[in-house]
Amino acid sequence: MKLKRLGTLLLTAIIAATTLAGCGAMPSTGNGNETGENASVIAATEENTDGQITLRVVDWSDGSATQREEFHKKFEEAHPDIKIEYTMLTVDQFKNTIVTMIKSGEGPDLFPIPVGLTLNTAVEEGWFQPINDYVTDEFRNKFDPEAFAEGVTDIGDEWYTVTEQMPIIQCLFFYNKDILNQAGVTEVPTTYSEFREACKKVTEMGNGNVYGLIDGGKQMNRMDVMARSLAAAAGGKVAATQKVLTDNGVAPYDSKEMNDALGFIKGLVDDGSIHPDTINISAPEARELFAQGQAAFLCQGMWCVSQWDANYPDLNYGVMAVPVPDGVTNTYVQAGELSPWMGIYKQSKHPKEAAEYLMALYDEQYGYQQSNVESGSFVSCIPEINEKYMTNEHMKQYYTIAEETSRVVPTLVKRDEKANDFYAEVKDVQPSLGAIVQGIISQSITDYDSALKTLANDTTTEWKRASEAVGMDYSSLEFPNWDATKDYTDADYETLK
Known part of the structure; x- marks a missing residue:
């Protein structure tokens, strides 16, 4: 059952297109370790000759690089028609890279909001599209209610971004x-x-x-x-x-x-x-x-x-x-304060597949959430995952002192x-x-x-x-x-x- 959109937002025009020349674009190897100064994302690969599409994903989640690599393997096995092209940058590198890519009209299908930018601003500038029509009611209902906030994940009735983890x-x-x-x-x-x-x-x-x-x-x-x-x-x-x-x-x-x-x-x-x-x-x-x-x-x-x-x-x-x-x-x-994370690029040609990726990130079948909780990477925004998999002693120590x-x-x-x-x-x-x-x-x-x-x-x-x-x-x-x-x-x- 799909979530129904209850309203619309007036979006401002997309940022005027400019060229991406000089950004030092390099393809991701998919191993989650592209943290060098010249790391970036290659130009869009819309569709291969065999009908396989490419989803481009960019973020800075270096603390869960190993888990993300394993997740991508499982996701591609379950979705043979989708190839994931993943690039990981540092937080500082990400902001400049993503702004340049969006200005050129070549933004990745999925990416987080840069630190310091509000969801409202990102939406007004045409960065993201609502995900309501592409995800299920069950997907939203599995989250901790505190994982949603106006101006962070939602604007009115529209849902734009998911949070990667509970704030610690x-x-x-x-x-x-x-x-x-x-x-x-x-x-x-x-x-x-x-x-x-x-x-x-x-x-x-x-x-x-x-x-x-x-x-x-x-x-x-x-x-x-x-x-x-x-x-x-x-x-x-x-x-x-x-x-x-x-x-x-x-x-x-x-x-x-x-x-x-x-x-x-x-x-x-x-x-x-x-x-x-x-x-x-x-x-x-x-x-x-x-x-x-x-x-x-x-x-x-x-x-x-x-x-x-x-x-x-x-x-x-x-x-x-x-x-x-x-x-x-x-x-x-x-x-820690709740912060926005991953959203779907407004100009993505594959929003349905991008939403499948988002839902899989939080699906126990693919193991991404539980592997991060078990290993101590973060506290999940899915309560059931924390209850079942928070066993790492160093994570417990960090979590206890933080609280x-x-x-x-x-x-x-x-x-x-x-x-x-x-x-x-x-x-x-x-x-x-x-x-x-x-x-x-x-x-x-x-x-x-x-x-x-x-x-x-x-x-x-x-x-x-x-x-x-x-x-x-x-x-x-x-x-x-x-x-x-x-x-x-x-x-x-x-x-x-």
Whole structure:
């Protein structure tokens, strides 16, 4: 039984076509490992002479590359008339690549929304088409009800994107137990001073071969996540990545908590405790070097678990909460927020087959969801899958700590109907928070305090401008009843009305 479309949306014209020359297009091998700078998607292959069609899929799901490869094999076996051409990029590579492809009219059949872009904007610019007519009622009904949200997966009665997983924080710290033991670190650090001291010991012991901390410093989004989580864990009121909130009427980038967080990072740099390759590598590369024993600590997400279990089964590691300033207690990081993922390109010539691909991703017959849950890649948005297959001990540890140390923060979209217009209007201020962290690590920024003040002032000005431009009350960005030690609830939103 098909879902019935109950309404229509007026879509703006497709972005004017331009050529795709110069993007360095290369075909995917289908092994899910195309993460180089020149990785891209080959031009559309509409139909082979034997009647087989090609579905082109592009995303950044490197944490589940092995599972996706196996899924593609099973899918193609069950659908001999469909060939999957899959390309995986890093998050940073993806945004530029997908925009170029869509402008040329050569977008892939299936792709996610880039980080920082709202569903409303993507739909208005003609990126996606509703999937209602192509999927079944049973497909939607198997999801956790919390896996849907207006402006994230749906717009009115139209369903545009699916979420890959339930939101879990992506900022916990992994630690190598063997390295800490070799360096004489007997207790897992919880505070800034304990963490810094542990990193010093490891770096001295490593003698140029092993360092305290490594991360994907080349990826601005990872640096942003680290800074925001450290500031929140220090007690600051900071929105989740790519979201906007004010504290006392201003952008909270120069708060004491944010200054303390960046001071902590600078202290690690001054000690020589951060791996020297950090500023030049991506998150997947950092994950590999950590597994190879080149650093004691890494700040990333649950996706690491499955990769290490598959490629480094003897890696002796644990998971710890985000460190906090000395003497600070009862603080929490921003809980993960639901985000859009895969949708069907508006100009896809194979929407029915693309929908078959989407439904198969969540079908137990093909094993993609359960293999990711079993391996620790993510928490599924299909409750039945989690109940049956969440057995990985590292995943359980990450999930438990994440639940204990995170709280739901308020979100503008749930408060003001003009929020999506605001997010579409607001412009990024540079250097951004992530760029400032990159500057600290590369030592090109020494006065981070001034950089944060400038960012806070310029961002406040931009948020006010964007609010006025879309007719939104700037005060909507302030949540005066927000207690950062508690989950922000629907009742809290109601009290502000």
